[in-house]
Amino acid sequence: xxxxxxxxxxxxxxxxxxxxxxxxxxxxxxxxxxxxxxxxxxxxxxxxxxxxxxxxxxxxxxxxxxxxxxxxxxxxxxxxxxxxxxxxxxxxxxxxxxxxxxxxxxxxxxxxxxxxxxxxxxxxxxxxxxxxxxxxxxxxxxxxxxxxxxxxxxxxxxxxxxxxxxxxxxxxxxxxxxxxxxxxxxxxxxxxxxxxxxxxxxxxxxxxxxxxxxxxxxxxxxxxxxxxxxxxxxxxxxxxxxxxxxxxxxxxxxxxxxxxxxxxxxxxxxxxxxxxxxxxxxxxxxxxxxxxxxxxxxxxxxxxxxxxxxxxxxxxxxxxxxxxxxxxxxxxxxxxxxxxxxxxxxxxxxxxxxxxxxxxxxxxxxxx
Amino acid sequence: xxxxxxxxxxxxxxxxxxxxxxxxxxxxxxxxxxxxxxxxxxxxxxxxxxxxxxxxxxxxxxxxxxxxxxxxxxxxxxxxxxxxxxxxxxxxxxxxxxxxxxxxxxxxxxxxxxxxxxxxxxxxxxxxxxxxxxxxxxxxxxxxxxxxxxxxxxxxxxxxxxxxxxxxxxxxxxxxxxxxxxxxxxxxxxxxxxxxxxxxxxxxxxxxxxxxxxxxxxxxxxxxxxxxxxxxxxxxxxxxxxxxxxxxxxxxxxxxxxxxxxxxxxxxxxxxxxxxxxxxxxxxxxxxxxxxxxxxxxxxxxxxxxxx
Numbered sequence: 001x002x003x004x005x006x007x008x009x010x011x012x013x014x015x016x017x018x019x020x021x022x023x024x025x026x027x028x029x030x031x032x033x034x035x036x037x038x039x040x041x042x043x044x045x046x047x048x049x050x051x052x053x054x055x056x057x058x059x060x061x062x063x064x065x066x067x068x069x070x071x072x073x074x075x076x077x078x079x080x081x082x083x084x085x086x087x088x089x090x091x092x093x094x095x096x097x098x099x100x101x102x103x104x105x106x107x108x109x110x111x112x113x114x115x116x117x118x119x120x121x122x123x124x125x126x127x128x129x130x131x132x133x134x135x136x137x138x139x140x141x142x143x144x145x146x147x148x149x150x151x152x153x154x155x156x157x158x159x160x161x162x163x164x165x166x167x168x169x170x171x172x173x174x175x176x177x178x179x180x181x182x183x184x185x186x187x188x189x190x191x192x193x194x195x196x197x198x199x200x201x202x203x204x205x206x207x208x209x210x211x212x213x214x215x216x217x218x219x220x221x222x223x224x225x226x227x228x229x230x231x232x233x234x235x236x237x238x239x240x241x242x243x244x245x246x247x248x249x250x251x252x253x254x255x256x257x258x259x260x261x262x263x264x265x266x267x268x269x270x271x272x273x274x275x276x277x278x279x280x281x282x283x284x285x286x287x288x289x290x291x292x293x294x295x296x297x298x299x300x301x302x303x304x305x306x307x308x309x310x311x312x313x314x315x316x317x318x319x320x321x322x323x324x325x326x327x328x329x330x331x332x333x334x335x336x337x338x339x340x341x342x343x344x345x346x347x348x349x350x351x352x353x354x355x356x357x358x359x360x361x362x363x364x365x366x367x368x
Numbered sequence: 369x370x371x372x373x374x375x376x377x378x379x380x381x382x383x384x385x386x387x388x389x390x391x392x393x394x395x396x397x398x399x400x401x402x403x404x405x406x407x408x409x410x411x412x413x414x415x416x417x418x419x420x421x422x423x424x425x426x427x428x429x430x431x432x433x434x435x436x437x438x439x440x441x442x443x444x445x446x447x448x449x450x451x452x453x454x455x456x457x458x459x460x461x462x463x464x465x466x467x468x469x470x471x472x473x474x475x476x477x478x479x480x481x482x483x484x485x486x487x488x489x490x491x492x493x494x495x496x497x498x499x500x501x502x503x504x505x506x507x508x509x510x511x512x513x514x515x516x517x518x519x520x521x522x523x524x525x526x527x528x529x530x531x532x533x534x535x536x537x538x539x540x541x542x543x544x545x546x547x548x549x550x551x552x553x554x555x556x557x558x559x560x561x562x563x564x565x566x567x568x569x570x571x572x573x574x575x576x577x578x579x580x581x582x583x584x585x586x587x588x589x590x591x592x593x594x595x596x597x598x599x600x601x602x603x604x605x606x607x608x609x610x611x612x613x614x615x616x617x618x619x620x621x622x623x624x625x626x627x628x629x630x631x632x633x634x635x636x637x638x639x640x641x642x643x644x645x646x647x648x649x650x651x652x653x654x655x656x657x658x659x660x661x662x663x664x665x666x667x668x669x670x671x672x673x674x675x676x
Contacts, residue, residue, distance in 0.1 A: 061480075061484065061592075063484060185642075185643075210635050211635070212631055212634045212635050212642070213634070213642055214646075215630070215634075215642050215643050215645065215646020215647070216643055216646065217643075217646040217647045217649070217650060218627070218630075218646045219596035219597060219598075220593060220596045220597065223591065223592075223593060223594065223596065224594075224596045225582075225586065225587045225591060225594055226390070226393075226582060226586050226587075226594075226596065226598075227596075227627075227631075229586050229587060230386055230389070230390060230628065230631065231631050231635070233386065234386070234631055234632055234635055235635060237379065237382055238635070249591040249594065252587070252591070253586065253587050256586070256587035256588055256589070257586075257587075259588070260494075276489070277489070277589075278488070278489055278490070278491040278587075278588050278589040279489065279490055279491040279588075280491040280588045280589075281491075
């Protein structure tokens, strides 16, 4: 073996720096994409009170164009209106929840807002550990006797929102079959579904109603568009011509599949999805069953600013504009006055209590 | 409705057609895994390669207003990652599982970043379906084959071609030799590391095709992590199929058929908890693994870098 060959061999056997460096760069890039560190800071409008509000997202980013985004939007509105200071931390995985809450506690934040049903347990734990710290949590209420007094549970009457969507679906269907593609069966999703189905039956008692929840083994929860698309296709094969999709990007996959087929319409969820979904979907999006998460976080901050923050559950429903139906946008011309009048009538009925969704006061909407 | 009524009602041809569609990206991942691992390189990065391809396909198809251009770009992007994986595993002898994991983390990070920076509201144009008005009306076969995504057809063709290439050509023999006994292959004059590079690149190209299925067939937009672990299911199918294309393809159906069935059962309102139904694919997998597959033998030199 010549010296040169020996040198080459030596070089081959050396664990080189390049892979290590590349690994570091990769991880750095990953970190850039979804930082666990504070990512957004909204500057206060005025100098005086400096109330500090911290928001911890559920797994998913601040600009998920859905839930987290909506919660942050409400906080930002409060920043503009009341001159509070706000910061958000994104959770990358469920184990981050408690860590991120702790960060805000340590930094002396006045109000900590946590977003999403899945954070219910950790928020409660933190609230019990720090009874003087104010919390608000989106989508969770604590109903037992020992419910922490320092948490404002921001709940929504998703059933009313779904009910209105169901009224539209039940009247718009020509095949008399309506469908639904849903995310995991957690209370908000179940309320949407059951409200929707009640709404369909309210206007169209002999319509056939189909629906599927994403199972825990059906890929990533709320993020398996391919699964959602396949389920929408199943339902179209059974003749469904209006499909409600309530399940994050899993549901959005359903809407994308609908958009490939002539004559089938979709209904979105949470916010007016006309502004967030792809151009294909816009053309078939009849309306969206909205819940105003932004309104709830805004009011939570407002209560702290005005000094009347109280623990306990607050329900956002049709009477306080906490839920509602999005405009028909591109499909406006296809919606008859009968449908509009009926929707208006149902809104009034839900407001004055003469129409019930059947889920009022139901503690576990996912039962049976 | 009880179970028997539902089972009698289900449109099984439609079900099988759905399972074939769902099997497409998983089978591409499995095939990619087979090429790479037959040559001796573990490829755990298939998920990441699919994801980056899904993103690049989407973005380029929108920019170029052409799904074909998007497809080529997506495959190229996946091959770049495969090339990096090859470089780490072959040239620098990094632990191949670590290198593959790095690929996955990198792909998740960069696509998440680009999604955030650029958004994804424009709809990408779809690749065509292979549809023929006359052939489509043939019972069973028509539904199964003649109204299906282009890439499903490509997948079926690749399954056959891969079988021939791996087991009926000198090139395939060399690939397998390199993965089984690299020293002997080297002695016989086969350029071991070059064969490995090429196969890892092929693996990337196939993962790229799998990624394209998500954004050029299924939905018209990209969402972060939309591949939802299917690259890993593909790896499972590869092992299940004992590193051979046709059995691996059949193994993918073992995952997708029960999933499609579970969806239908739930839709028809079978009085069984849907959470249980959704475990059906995995349950069947366990049963099959325990009963049917006796032993899977990976290539002997899998995971071992070759040093002269």
